[in-house]
Amino acid sequence: MSMNVLNLPTPSFMQDEDIVLFNDSVAKWIDDHAPPEKFAQWIAASSVPRGLWNAAGDAGLLGVSMPEEDGGFGGDYRHEVVIMQQLGWKGADHFGISLHNAIVMPYIWHYGTEEQKARWLPRLQSGELVGAIAMTEPGVGSDLQGVKTTAIKKGDHYVLNGSKTFITNGQLANFIIVVAKTDPSEGSKGMSLICLETDGAEGFERGRNLHKIGMEANDTSELFFNDVKVPLENAIGGSEGQGFVQLMQQLPQERLNIAIQGCAAAERGLEATLAYVKERKAFGKRVIDFQNTQFKLAEIKTKLTVARVFVNHCIEQHLQGKLDAATASMAKYWVTDIQGETIDEMLQLFGGYGYMTEYPIAQLYKDARVQRIYGGTNEIMKLLIARTL
Ligand SMILES: Cc1cc2nc3c(=O)[nH]c(=O)nc-3n(C[C@H](O)[C@H](O)[C@H](O)COP(=O)(O)OP(=O)(O)OC[C@H]3O[C@@H](n4cnc5c(N)ncnc54)[C@H](O)[C@@H]3O)c2cc1C
Numbered sequence: 001m002s003m004n005v006l007n008l009p010t011p012s013f014m015q016d017e018d019i020v021l022f023n024d025s026v027a028k029w030i031d032d033h034a035p036p037e038k039f040a041q042w043i044a045a046s047s048v049p050r051g052l053w054n055a056a057g058d059a060g061l062l063g064v065s066m067p068e069e070d071g072g073f074g075g076d077y078r079h080e081v082v083i084m085q086q087l088g089w090k091g092a093d094h095f096g097i098s099l100h101n102a103i104v105m106p107y108i109w110h111y112g113t114e115e116q117k118a119r120w121l122p123r124l125q126s127g128e129l130v131g132a133i134a135m136t137e138p139g140v141g142s143d144l145q146g147v148k149t150t151a152i153k154k155g156d157h158y159v160l161n162g163s164k165t166f167i168t169n170g171q172l173a174n175f176i177i178v179v180a181k182t183d184p185s186e187g188s189k190g191m192s193l194i195c196l197e198t199d200g201a202e203g204f205e206r207g208r209n210l211h212k213i214g215m216e217a218n219d220t221s222e223l224f225f226n227d228v229k230v231p232l233e234n235a236i237g238g239s240e241g242q243g244f245v246q247l248m249q250q251l252p253q254e255r256l257n258i259a260i261q262g263c264a265a266a267e268r269g270l271e272a273t274l275a276y277v278k279e280r281k282a283f284g285k286r287v288i289d290f291q292n293t294q295f296k297l298a299e300i301k302t303k304l305t306v307a308r309v310f311v312n313h314c315i316e317q318h319l320q321g322k323l324d325a326a327t328a329s330m331a332k333y334w335v336t337d338i339q340g341e342t343i344d345e346m347l348q349l350f351g352g353y354g355y356m357t358e359y360p361i362a363q364l365y366k367d368a369r370v371q372r373i374y375g376g377t378n379e380i381m382k383l384l385i386a387r388t389l
Helices: 017-033 036-045 050-058 077-089 097-111 114-126 243-279 291-319 325-349 351-355 360-372 378-386
Strands: 131-134 150-154 157-168 175-181 191-197 204-209 220-231
Touching (some): 017 050, 077 097, 077 243, 097 131, 097 191, 097 243, 114 175, 131 157, 157 175, 157 191, 175 243, 191 220, 191 243, 243 291, 243 325, 243 360, 325 351, 325 378, 351 360
Parallel strands (some): 131 175
Antiparallel strands (some): 150 157, 157 220, 175 191, 204 220
């Protein structure tokens, strides 16, 4: 259940037989469908192929934590943890499945009407629909209450106007939760979550697939809404003005996801670094034989162990419904800072090879940077924590 690079026991909540079996099947699925050589092609193409989503749906990986009463397989957040960890450990975490599964779909099963659940969940589960959530705008990121996109009621539909940017899965998504003001005269109280099925939606346009310094195989895009008609039945839960509250309730899980991904990526880095320093020679010795290397790696292993123990604590809290926003923010900010710091130090131990993109540590270095930015910047995490002081 782990990379064994930290010598930590598997937490008891991850030891159930079905979780262990699921872990093995996810590992095999990634080996078969998203091996490193394919990922290299997808990085060059700046996107995974659309078919990967359908294959994930066929394998039962989409919506894996959806409750049984909504048609799910009886999975829970532990199954999402398995997917996120395996993708991270295998270097396949550009595939935006955790956003689809553990961010987008829960909005529907938590807040959707029965009609909305029936209309969307099976199609999100099969891969017919690929999910995205569009909060950020060119002029508004951290200060979410200031979104300018509007969804104004007109007869039996809303008219959606505005633009979004940096949207994960933005090129492939055909189901987008749009954060919009249904009452532009209000701040947070005027915000609603409006679902847009993009196939055939007039006035909807995708901008560029944005060029990023890392996470290249994830399609990240601008989206434009120009008088797009959306049926009134597409406001999540059939309600207006609840968007901000719903976002605030769900963002702790998004932040925990990022922390879990951060741990998995840094653990992968440590495994790769250990293998490298045991092979590479300088001054007639292996690089690991220098005391500096041993001390650096001892520090890194300690930091990653502390991070993992805290993240496991947060997962356990979350499984019991007790993870609060401030603790999730601590995990997001602290783990992603540690991820960036340790991967930078690991890269140093590779010397010049660490700077070459064909070495996984270079990719991990590039990918780590955004972790401190998205899902709420680490500064915003500190604001949330500071409120509890
Ligand atoms: C690869 C990638 C994927 C993304 N995916 C998505 C997605 O799927 N959906 C989505 O909606 N968004 C997504 N985002 C957007 C992301 O969530 C935002 O970039 C982030 O929230 C920051 O907003 P901003 O870029 O507008 O920065 P700004 O809000 O302009 O912040 C600029 C700087 O000011 C600091 N700052 C702002 N306010 C304060 C404050 N009150 N106190 C102290 N410092 C402050 C910030 O921390 C930051 O350092 C993604 C971004 C990236 C890069």
